Amino acid sequence: MSIFPPSEESITRQLLENSNHRIMLFDLATGGHHPSYISHLINYCCEAKLPINLDIVVSPKFIDEHSDVVKISLDRNSSQIRFIPITVEEYSDFISNHSLVKRIFREWNLYCKYARELKAEHCLLMYLDTLQLPIVLGKKSPCKFSGIYFRPTFHYKEFDNYTFSRKDIFRQWRQKLLLSGVLNNPQFQCLFSLDPFAIKHIEKLHSQAKVFHLADPVRIYKSEQYKIEQLRQKIRIDPDKKIFLLFGTLTNRKGIYQLLDAIQLLPSDICEKLCLLLVGSISSTDKISIQSQIKKISQSLPVQIIIRDEFIAEENVHLYFQLADVILAPYQKHVGMSGILLLAAAAQKPVLSSNYGLMGQLVRHNRLGITVDSTSPQAIANGIIDFINDEQHQAIFFDLKMIDEFVEDNLAENFSHTLFKHIYAQINISPNL
Numbered sequence: 001m002s003i004f005p006p007s008e009e010s011i012t013r014q015l016l017e018n019s020n021h022r023i024m025l026f027d028l029a030t031g032g033h034h035p036s037y038i039s040h041l042i043n044y045c046c047e048a049k050l051p052i053n054l055d056i057v058v059s060p061k062f063i064d065e066h067s068d069v070v071k072i073s074l075d076r077n078s079s080q081i082r083f084i085p086i087t088v089e090e091y092s093d094f095i096s097n098h099s100l101v102k103r104i105f106r107e108w109n110l111y112c113k114y115a116r117e118l119k120a121e122h123c124l125l126m127y128l129d130t131l132q133l134p135i136v137l138g139k140k141s142p143c144k145f146s147g148i149y150f151r152p153t154f155h156y157k158e159f160d161n162y163t164f165s166r167k168d169i170f171r172q173w174r175q176k177l178l179l180s181g182v183l184n185n186p187q188f189q190c191l192f193s194l195d196p197f198a199i200k201h202i203e204k205l206h207s208q209a210k211v212f213h214l215a216d217p218v219r220i221y222k223s224e225q226y227k228i229e230q231l232r233q234k235i236r237i238d239p240d241k242k243i244f245l246l247f248g249t250l251t252n253r254k255g256i257y258q259l260l261d262a263i264q265l266l267p268s269d270i271c272e273k274l275c276l277l278l279v280g281s282i283s284s285t286d287k288i289s290i291q292s293q294i295k296k297i298s299q300s301l302p303v304q305i306i307i308r309d310e311f312i313a314e315e316n317v318h319l320y321f322q323l324a325d326v327i328l329a330p331y332q333k334h335v336g337m338s339g340i341l342l343l344a345a346a347a348q349k350p351v352l353s354s355n356y357g358l359m360g361q362l363v364r365h366n367r368l369g370i371t372v373d374s375t376s377p378q379a380i381a382n383g384i385i386d387f388i389n390d391e392q393h394q395a396i397f398f399d400l401k402m403i404d405e406f407v408e409d410n411l412a413e414n415f416s417h418t419l420f421k422h423i424y425a426q427i428n429i430s431p432n433l
Contacts, residue, residue: 021051021052021053021121021427022052022053022055022118022119022120022121023052023053023054023055023120023121023122023123023124023423023427024054024055024056024057024114024115024118024120024122024123024124024143025038025041025054025055025056025057025123025124025126026057026111026114026115026123026124026125026126027056027057027058027062027125027126027127028057028058028059028062028086028091028094028107028110029059029126029127030058030059030061030062030065030066031249032339033216033339034062034126034127035062035065035066035069035314036217036314036339037126037217037415038056038058038069038126039068039069039072039314040217040412040415040416041054041416041419041420042054042056042069042072042073042078042081043072043412043416044412044413044416044417044420045078045080045081045416045420046072046073046076046078046081048420050080050420052080053080053081053082054080054081054082055082055084055114055118055120056081056082056083056084057084057085057086057110057111057114057118058083058084058085058086059085059086059091059094060085060086060087060088060091061091062085063083063085068313068314070083084114084118086110086114090110093106094106094107094110101133104130104131104133104134105133105134107130107131108131108134108135108139111123111125111131111141112139112140112141112142115141115142115143115145116142120142120143121143121144121427122143122144122145122146122189122423122426122427123141123143123144123145123146124145124146124147124148124419124423125145125146125147125148126147126148127147127148127150128147128148128149128150128182128191129149129150129151131147132178132179132181132182133178135181135182135185135188136178136181136182136185140187141187143187144187144188144189144426144427145187145188145189146188146189146190146191146192146209146422146423146426147182147188147190147191147192148192148194148214149179149191149192149193149194149195149202150194150195150336150337151335151336152175152179152193152195152198152201152202152336153168153171153172153175153335153357154172154173154175154176154198154201155195155197155198155201156168156172156357156358158197159197159357159358159360159361160355160360160361160364176205179202179205180205180206180207182209183202183205183206183207183208183209183211184206184207184208184209185209186208188209189209189210189423189426190209190210190211190212190422190423190426191207191209191210191211191212192212192213192214192418192419192422193211193212193213193214194213194214194216194336194337195336195337195358196213197358197361199211199212199213210422212418212422213418214415214418214419215409215410215411215412215414215415215418216337216339216342216410216415217342217410217411217412217414217415217416218339218342218343218345218346218407218410218411218412219318219346219411219412220346220407220411221318221322221346223322224319227319228319228322228323231319231320231323232323235277235306235308236306237275237277237304237306238275238304240273241273241274241275241304242273242274242275242325242326242387242388243275243277243323243324243325243326244274244275244276244277244324244325244326244327244328244352244384244387245277245279245320245321245323245324245326245327245328246259246276246277246278246279246280246328246330247279247280247312247317247320247321247327247340247343248279248280248340249280249281249282249283250278250280250281250282250283250286250290250309251283251286252286252332253331253332253334254330254331254332255328255329255330255331255332255354255374255380256278256286256290257289257290257293258330258332258374258375258376258377258380259276259328259330259377259380260290260293260294260297261377262330262377262378262380262381262384263276263297263301263303263305263381263384264297264300264301264377265377265378265381266301266303266381266384266385268301268302270384270385270388270389271301271302271303272302272303273388274303274304274384274388275303275304275305275306276303276304276305276306277306277308277320277323277324278305278306278307278308279308279312279320280308280309280310280312281309281310281311282307282309287309291307294307317343318343318346318347321343321344321346321347321349322347322349324347324349325349325387326349326350326351326352326369326384326387327340327343327344327347327349327350327351327352327369328351328352329341329344329351329352329353329354329359330352330353330354330372330374330380331353331354331356331359331374332354332374332375333354333356333357333375334354334356334357334359335357335358336357336358337358337359337362338359341353341359341362341363341368342406342407342410344368344369345366345368345403345406345407346407348400348403348404350368350369350370350387350397350398351363351368351369351370352369352370352372352380352383352384352387353368353369353370353371353372353374354371354372354373354374355371355372355373355374356374362406366399366402366403366405366406367397367398367399367402367403368398368403368406369397369398370383370386370387370397
C-alpha cells in the first residue's frame with residue numbers, strides 16, 4: 001500500500017520538497033512485538049519512499065540482539081533511517097534496581113534528551129503505557145508526540161466470562177485517570193490503540209487528542225511444504241502425532257506450568273496421539289522446574305514432548321505455526337493483545353486460548369478456536385481432548401472465512417499506513433495521504 005495516491009502528483013511533489021521532516025521512534029524494550037513493529041515501519045518507509053528522516057532510539061541491547069532489524073535499512077541503502085542507541089551507561093542506569101516510579105521518570109528523561117538532541121518534529125512512543133505518569137504530571141516534551149497504547153482493561157466488564165476483583169476495579173479507575181490526563185495534554189496528538197473494543201470507551205474520556213485503532217501487524221507467508229517437512233524431520237516429531245505448539249518465552253505468565261499439569265491429566269490413549277512442541281527460550285529461574293516436570297511426565301505417559309530452548313529468527317517463526325495442528329495460548333490473566341493469535345490465524349491454525357480479557361474476546365469474536373479457563377489444568381486438558389477427539393465440533397468455533405478477515409484487518413501494511421498517515425497530519429503534511 002503506497003502512502004502516495006498516484007493521482008495526487010501535487011501532494012507528492014510537496015512532500016518531496018519538504019524532505020527534512022524528522023520523526024523519532026522511541027522504544028527501549030527489546031523483546032516481544034518490539035523488533036517486529038520496528039521492522040514493519042522501516043520496510044514501509046523504504047518501500048513507500050517516504051520523504052522523512054526517521055530516527056529510531058533504542059537500547060544498546062536491541063542493537064546486539066536484533067541486528068537483522070538494524071540491517072534492513074542498510075540493505076535497502078536508506079540514509080534517511082538511523083538507529084540511535086542510548087549509551088551503555090544510560091541503559092545500565094535505566095535497568096538498575098530502582099523503584100518503578102524512578103525507572104519511569106528515567107525513561108521519560110531519556111526520551112526528552114534524545115528528542116531534543118535529534119531535533120525531532122514529532123515522536124512516537126512505541127510503548128505509551130509505561131510513560132503516562134510523567135505526562136500527566138506535566139513534564140514537557142521537546143516536541144509534539146503520540147503513542148501506542150497496549151493494555152487498557154477498563155472495558156473488560158463487557159467481555160464474556162469476566163469477573164471483577166477489587167484489584168481490577170482499582171486498576172481500571174487508575175487507568176482511566178492516567179489516560180484522561182495523557183489525552184488532554186496539549187502536546188499529545190494521537191493515541192493508537194491495539195484493542196479495537198477499547199476505542200469507544202477511550203473516546204468517552206473527552207480527549208483533545210485523536211484516537212485510532214491500530215492493527216497488530218502480521219505477515220502472510222506462503223506455505224513451503226518442503227521446509228515444513230524438513231523442520232518436522234529435524235526436530236524428530238513422531239509420525240501420526242497431532243502437534244500442539246506453545247511458542248514464545250516459556251514462563252509462568254504463558255501458562256507453561258498449568259499446561260504441563262494438564263498433560264498429566266490426559267488419558268493414555270490421548271497422549272499417544274499428542275506431540276507437545278515447546279519453542280522459545282526458558283529463563284534460568286524456570287528451566288530446572290520445567291525440565292523436571294517434563295521428565296516426570298515422559299516417564300509416566302506415552303506423550304512426546306519436544307523443547308526448542310532457543311531464539312527463533314523472525315523469518316523462521318511462521319514455519320513452526322504451519323507445522324503445528326493447534327496453537328496453545330494458555331496465558332495467565334494476560335492483559336492486552338498477543339501476536340500469537342495473529343500468527344496462528346495467518347497460518348490458518350486453531351488456538352486453544354485463555355478465555356480472559358482481550359485474548360478471549362478476540363478468539364470468540366473471530367472464531368479462532370477454543371477458549372478455556374487457563375488457570376485450570378483440567379479445563380486445558382478438556383480442550384486438548386476436544387481437539388484430538390471431536391473434529392466435527394471444531395467447525396463451531398473455527399471459521400476460516402472469519403479468520404481470513406481477521407488477518408486482512410491486521411496486515412503489516414495497515415499497521416504502518418495508519419501510523420504514518422496520522423503522524424504526517426500532525427506535522428502539516430496533507431492528512432489525505
